[in-house]
Amino acid sequence: MLGTRSYILPNLNTRVDENEDGRITEEEVKEIIRLSASANELSGLKEEPHEFAALIMEEFDLERLGYIELWQLETLFLQKETYLDYSQELSQNLRRSRIQRLSNKLMYYLQDNWRSIWMLSVWVMIMIGLFAWKFFQYKQKSAFKVMGYCLLIANGAAETLKFNMALILLPVCRNTITWLRSTNFSSFLPFDDNINFHEMIAAAIVIGVILHAGDHLACNFPRLINASSDNYNNFLSRNFGTQKPTYLDLVKGLEGVTGILMVICMAIAFTLATRRFRKNQIKLPRPFDRFIGFNAFWYSHHLFVIVYIFLIVHGVFLYLVHEWYLKTTWMYLAIPVLLYVGERTLRFFRSVSYTVQILKVAIYPGNILELLMSKPSQFQYKSGQYVFIQCPSISPFEWHPFCITSGPNDDYLSVHIKIVGDWTRQLKCVFSEVHKPPATGKNGLLRANETTKESLPKFFIDGPYGTPAQNYKKYDVLLLIGLGIGATLFISILKDLLNNIVKMEEQADSDSYLSMTST
Structure with a gap:
């Protein structure tokens, strides 16, 4: 770090130890390092003097008095060979100290959060797998010849949406989670992060909705209505009928209407669930102030009942899938919805008693x-x-x-x-x-x-x-x-x-x- 050239050393008595008591505090050590670094054009030493000062104090202030003696610094700085050797050693110690601190932070983080990390990793891998599965499955369909990769992305996102719409119910099944806490599952499942996981799934749903609905409305539908008669008859007439539909026909169809209504309901629920709206941190004039706060969050969140009804209908009336066993939306939702309904039923009867x-x-x-x-x-x-x-x-x-x-x-x-x-x-x-x-x-x-x-x-x-x-x-x-x-x-x-x-x-x-x- 210091090289082999000559060095200009600061006058310790007149520049730093102004009260001439022979005691140098850590702040004064920083000032000495800044002066030395500035005089010798040592940019690395000048930028982080506190790191070097801390190491010097740790080395010489063995009794933790908060200061070191002036003669100790004179020995360090005024003897050129010692200064060079110790500066090089200090630089190495600093690098080792930084690496050690980073490794310790990483180790502590992994120890505290390994349950959440492996759960998130599994969740992300499942979404990637589902997306890739639908992506390559729809690449074999004839509609791909007209709609291109927009179709693949939209349906890949749809598969992750079905999975997440089922999964988002599980973290709020409180009775089930309370029971699982008393079992061996608590040793490797992060039940304490259930609400955080619920919010992360909601964020993934938002991304999925943007990809799925955005691709359909902005890419797939325009490509369909602009397709040539030959391409339409060869690749799409089996799914959309002999008469090519207009954009309005696609939007006002049962699949389009249910999709748009779901997006509206979810947009309302997700917006009012954000912290600023839920905690009433946004001030609106009357009567609009009634649409924010915990009550608005609570009532809007129960729009999920309508969303799940529309989701099942949306998953039954598909344009490109006609076999019932390939319409898998209800398969994803069946167990989580039954579990959640059972929980709410139990809570109702228990609360009455x-x-x-x-x-x-x-x-x-x-x-x-x-x-x-x-x-x-x-x-x-x-x-x-x-x-x-x-x-x-x-x-x-x-x-x-x-x-x-x-x-x-x-x-x-x-x-x-x-x-x-x-x-x-x-x-x-x-x-x-x-x-x-x-x-x-x-x-x-x-x-x-x-x-x-x-x-x-x-x-x-x-x-x-x-x-x-x-x-x-x-x-x-x-x-x-x-x-x-x-x-x-x-x-x-x-x-x-x-x-x-x-x-x-x-x-x-x-x-x-x-x-x-x-x-």
């Missing part, structure tokens, strides 16, 4: 609402899990997830809710209407006054559902970090740990007493 009564309501500083509810007799859960709550007086359809903050052995069920959105604000208003004005209690706590059970709003719960935190018993050391309302995830865990500690102490006292009496 899990009607709860409100035992206590409290409002804490920071606009935190605490609900203590009766615990259904068959409701069993682990610390770290969450439930969905519905209040029919607010909305007969909306379910919202909240972490359980009561311990598994408690005879009640509690949640703590941060009042931030429209649903939570309405929830607070519901209790304000059926309760008398709250009285200020100890430590600024607001407690609701007693009221009759008949006046309280009805609540339903659904769950419990699993989270990564429920596996805390597998570890010898726990580090729980929660900021603000995020601490609710760990309240139940702390209660469970304290209850177990008390039980262990009581058991130890009991064993000690039995030992003394037997003696």
